[in-house]
Amino acid sequence: MIIYILCLLLFLVGLYGVIAKRNLIKIIIGIAIMECSINLFFIMIGYVEGGTAPILSKGFENAKFVDPLPQAMILTSIVIGLATTALLLAVAIRLYQKYGTFDIRKIKDLKG
Amino acid sequence: MKGMTIIVKKISQIICPVIFIFGLYIIVHGHLSPGGGFSGGVILAGAFILQILSKGKNLPNLYKEEHGLEFLESTAIFGFLILACVGLLISGGYVFFENFLDRGTLGHLISAGFIPIQNIIVGAEVCAAVSIIFIALLAYKDETDEVKK
Amino acid sequence: MNSLIPLFVIIPLGSAFIMSILGRVIKNFNKFITPIFMLSLVYLTLHFIFNSEGSLIYKVGGHQPVNGVPIAIYMVMDGLSKLVLLIISVVGFLSIFYSLSYTKQYTSERKFYVLFSLMIAGMNGIVISGDIFNIYVFLEIAAIASYALVAFGVEKQQLEASFKYQVLGGIASLIILLAIGLIYWNTGTLNIADISRQLTVNCTSPDGSNVFIKFISILLMAGFGLKAAIFPFHSWLPDAHSSAPSPISAMLSGVLIKAIGIYVIIRLFFNMLPLSYELSMTITILGTISMIVGVLLAIGQWDFKRLLAYHSISQMGYVIIGIGIGMLILATGGDRKIAALSISGGLFHMLNHSIFKGLLFLNAGSVEYRTGTRNLKKLGGLSSKMPITSGSSFVASMAISGIPPFNGFFSKVLIIIAAVQAGFIWIAFFAVLVSVITLASFTKIQKYVFSGELHSKYSKIKEVPFSMSFSMILLSILCVIFSLLIIPEVRMIFLQPAVDVLINSTNYATKIIGI
Numbered sequence: 001m002i003i004y005i006l007c008l009l010l011f012l013v014g015l016y017g018v019i020a021k022r023n024l025i026k027i028i029i030g031i032a033i034m035e036c037s038i039n040l041f042f043i044m045i046g047y048v049e050g051g052t053a054p055i056l057s058k059g060f061e062n063a064k065f066v067d068p069l070p071q072a073m074i075l076t077s078i079v080i081g082l083a084t085t086a087l088l089l090a091v092a093i094r095l096y097q098k099y100g101t102f103d104i105r106k107i108k109d110l111k112g
Numbered sequence: 113m114k115g116m117t118i119i120v121k122k123i124s125q126i127i128c129p130v131i132f133i134f135g136l137y138i139i140v141h142g143h144l145s146p147g148g149g150f151s152g153g154v155i156l157a158g159a160f161i162l163q164i165l166s167k168g169k170n171l172p173n174l175y176k177e178e179h180g181l182e183f184l185e186s187t188a189i190f191g192f193l194i195l196a197c198v199g200l201l202i203s204g205g206y207v208f209f210e211n212f213l214d215r216g217t218l219g220h221l222i223s224a225g226f227i228p229i230q231n232i233i234v235g236a237e238v239c240a241a242v243s244i245i246f247i248a249l250l251a252y253k254d255e256t257d258e259v260k261k
Numbered sequence: 262m263n264s265l266i267p268l269f270v271i272i273p274l275g276s277a278f279i280m281s282i283l284g285r286v287i288k289n290f291n292k293f294i295t296p297i298f299m300l301s302l303v304y305l306t307l308h309f310i311f312n313s314e315g316s317l318i319y320k321v322g323g324h325q326p327v328n329g330v331p332i333a334i335y336m337v338m339d340g341l342s343k344l345v346l347l348i349i350s351v352v353g354f355l356s357i358f359y360s361l362s363y364t365k366q367y368t369s370e371r372k373f374y375v376l377f378s379l380m381i382a383g384m385n386g387i388v389i390s391g392d393i394f395n396i397y398v399f400l401e402i403a404a405i406a407s408y409a410l411v412a413f414g415v416e417k418q419q420l421e422a423s424f425k426y427q428v429l430g431g432i433a434s435l436i437i438l439l440a441i442g443l444i445y446w447n448t449g450t451l452n453i454a455d456i457s458r459q460l461t462v463n464c465t466s467p468d469g470s471n472v473f474i475k476f477i478s479i480l481l482m483a484g485f486g487l488k489a490a491i492f493p494f495h496s497w498l499p500d501a502h503s504s505a506p507s508p509i510s511a512m513l514s515g516v517l518i519k520a521i522g523i524y525v526i527i528r529l530f531f532n533m534l535p536l537s538y539e540l541s542m543t544i545t546i547l548g549t550i551s552m553i554v555g556v557l558l559a560i561g562q563w564d565f566k567r568l569l570a571y572h573s574i575s576q577m578g579y580v581i582i583g584i585g586i587g588m589l590i591l592a593t594g595g596d597r598k599i600a601a602l603s604i605s606g607g608l609f610h611m612l613n614h615s616i617f618k619g620l621l622f623l624n625a626g627s628v629e630y631r632t633g634t635r636n637l638k639k640l641g642g643l644s645s646k647m648p649i650t651s652g653s654s655f656v657a658s659m660a661i662s663g664i665p666p667f668n669g670f671f672s673k674v675l676i677i678i679a680a681v682q683a684g685f686i687w688i689a690f691f692a693v694l695v696s697v698i699t700l701a702s703f704t705k706i707q708k709y710v711f712s713g714e715l716h717s718k719y720s721k722i723k724e725v726p727f728s729m730s731f732s733m734i735l736l737s738i739l740c741v742i743f744s745l746l747i748i749p750e751v752r753m754i755f756l757q758p759a760v761d762v763l764i765n766s767t768n769y770a771t772k773i774i775g776i
Binding site: 179182185190200209 | 264271281319322323
C-alpha cells in the first residue's frame with residue numbers, strides 16, 4: 001500500500017513543477033515526471049505474488065506469470081508521451097524565437 | 113555546431129555499427145524476448161544521432177537526409193496499414209488485423225504469424241521518426257542563434 | 262454490414278499516409294484527395310443511419326469470447342455513435358471545403374491536410390470504440406493533431422495559445438490514464454460492457470457507493486470535463502479557439518469538444534458506471550454555472566472570435582444541463598418520459614450547436630480573410646460588399662439565440678420544458694435569461710460588423726472565393742433543415758435510437774456480451 005502512495009506522491013511532485021515554476025522547460029519536465037509516475041503505477045497494478053516475467057519459453061510453460069496486459073498498455077503510453085514531449089519542445093523553441101524569453105510572466109499577449 | 117575531437121569521431125565510427133546491429137537484433141527477436149518494434153527503433157535512431165553529434169552538423173546535407181527519412185516513415189506506416197487490411201480482403205470472415213500467416217512452433221525465429229513483420233515495419237518507422245525529431249530540433253538552433261545576434 | 266465498421270478509421274488514416282507519401286511528388290494532390298474521402302465518410306454514415314437497426318458489433322482480430330468473457334477489442338456502433346458520426350462527417354466535409362482556398366496563405370499547406378485527416382481518424386475511433394483503452398489511444402491521436410493545428414500559422418499568439426492548450430490537455434490525459442488504471446485494478450477487464458457487468462455484480466452496498474467508483478467518477482469528470490470545456494476547466498478554450506485558423510476553429514468548437522468531451526462523458530456515465538444521485542447533481546450544477554459564466558464573460562469582448570469562443574462554453578452548458586437532468590431523474594427513479602425529453606433536448610442541441618457555431622466561425626474567418634482584422638470596433642458596414650457572409654451570419658445569429666423557425670429554438674424549448682416538468686424552475690429561468698443575453702450579444706455583432714457605414718480602406722473588398730461561400734451557404738441551409746428534426750417521423754430515424762441507448766442504460770452490456 002505504501003508503494004502506491006509513493007507513486008501518487010511522484011505525480012504530485014510533477015504537478016507542483018507544472019504549477020509553480022516559471023520557466024517553460026521546467027513545465028515540460030514536470031509533465032514528463034507526471035507521465036513516468038503513471039506508467040510506474042500501471043506496472044505495479046499487474047504484480048502477482050511470486051510471478052515471473054510473462055514470456056513463454058522452454059521450461060517455463062506452466063509457471064505463474066505476472067499480468068502482461070498493463071505492460072502492453074505502458075508501451076503505448078510511453079510512445080504517446082514521446083510524441084507529446086516532442087511537440088511541446090518544438091512549440092517552446094518557436095516561442096523563444098518570437099518572444100526572446102522563456103519566462104511565462106512575459107509571454108502574455110492574449111488577455112481578457 | 114562543431115564536431116568533437118578526433119578520438120571521439122573514430123571511436124563513434126567503430127561503435128555505431130555495433131549499436132545498429134544490436135538494434136536490429138532487438139527488433140527481429142520481438143516475439144521471443146522483451147523489446148519489439150518501438151524500443152529497437154529507438155536504438156537504431158540512437159546510432160544515427162551519435163554520428164550526427166560526433167561529426168558536427170552540415171545543414172544542407174541534413175535536409176536531404178530528412179526528405180529521405182520522411183519518405184521512409186510514410187511508406188513504412190502505410191505498409192503497416194496495408195498489412196492490417198489484408199485480413200479484411202482475403203480471408204473468409206472479413207476480419208481486420210487478423211493473423212493470417214502460419215503460426216509455426218513456439219520459440220523459433222520464424223513463427224507467430226505476421227508479428228515479426230509488424231515489428232520490422234514499426235522499427236523502421238520509429239527510427240525515421242525519432243531521427244526527424246532530432247534533426248528538426250537541431251535545425252532550430254541555427255535560426256535561434258541568428259535571432260539572438 | 263458489420264465488416265464496414267473499421268472503414269471509419271481505415272479511410273482517414275490511409276488517406277493521411279498516402280498524402281504524406283505522394284504529396285511531395287504530385288502537385289495539389291492533398292487538395293483533391295481530402296474532400297473526396299470526407300464525402301465518402303458522409304456517404305458511409307448516411308448508409309449506416311438509414312439501413313441498420315440496433316447495435317452492431319465488430320471484434321478486431323476475430324477472437325471470439327472465451328467462457329463468456331470478451332477478449333477481443335470491440336467496435337460498437339449504436340444510435341448515439343451514429344449521431345456523433347453524422348456531426349463529424351458533415352462539419353468536417355464543409356470545413357475542408359472551406360479551407361481549400363483559406364490555406365493559400367500558409368507555406369506548408371500539404372501538412373495541414375495530413376494533420377486534419379489524422380484528427381478526423383482519431384475522432385472517428387473514439388466514437389466507434391467499445392473498449393476504454395482504445396478510447397484513450399484515439400483521444401491522444403486527435404488531441405495531438407489538434408495541438409499542432411492550433412499552432413499552424415506560426416505567429417506569436419497562435420504559439421502561446423497552443424502551448425497553454427497543450428499543457429492543460431496533457432494533464433487531463435494523464436488524469437484519464439490514472440482513472441483507466443484504477444478501473445482495470447478494480448475489475449480486471451477493459452471492455453466497457455464487461456466493466457458494466459462487473460460493477461453491477463460487485464456493488465453490494467444498496468446505493469452503489471463504492472469508494473473506488475466515487476474516486477473514478479471524479480477523475481473521469483475532471484479529465485473529460487477539461488476536454489469538453491465545462492466550468493472550472495474552461496480556461497484554455499478562449500485562447501485556443503480564437504487564435505487557430507478559422508476552419509480549425511470551426512472543427513475544434515463544433516466537433517472536437519463534442520466527440521472528445523461530451524460523447525465520452527455520456528457513454529461512460531450512462532452505460533459503464535452505475536447511476537448515482539450526487540454525480541448527476543454535480544453535473545447539472547456545473548452545467549448551469551458554465552452556461553451563466555460563458556455568456557457573462559462574453560459581454561465585454563471586442564474580438565470577434567473570442568466572443569464566439571465564450572459562447573461555445575455557454576452553449577455546452579445547455580447540453581450538459583439536458584444530460585444532467587436526465588441522469589438525475591433516472592438515478593432517483595422518477596418519470597422516464599421527462600428523462601427522455603430532457604436527453605433528447607440535450608442531444609438535439611449538441612447537433613444544432615455544431616452546425617451554427619461552425620457557420621459562425623467560418624463567417625469570422627471570411628471577414629478576417631478579406632479585411633485582415635478581428636476587432637469589432639474597426640469593422641463596419643460589410644453587408645453591402647459581402648452579401649453571402651452577412652446573410653449566413655444573420656441566419657446563424659438567429660439560430661444561436663433561439664428565434665423560431667431556426668433549429669436553436671426547438672432544442673432550447675425541449676430543454677426548458679423538461680427542466681420545468683422535472684421541477685427545476687431556477688434552471689429554466691436561467692436558461693431563458695442566458696438566451697436573451699445571447700441575443701443581445703449577437704445583435705451587437707450584427708450591428709458592429711455588418712451594418713453601419715463602410716470604412717474607406719475597405720471599399721475595394723469583394724466577396725470570398727467560391728469554396729468558402731459554398732460551405733457557408735450549405736451550412737445555413739442545414740440550419741433550417743435540421744429544425745425539421747422535431748417532427749416525429751424524422752426524429753425516429755436520427756434522435757430516437759440515441760435516446761433509447763441512454764434511457765435503457767443497462768441494456769448496453771446485455772446486448773454486447775449476450776451476442
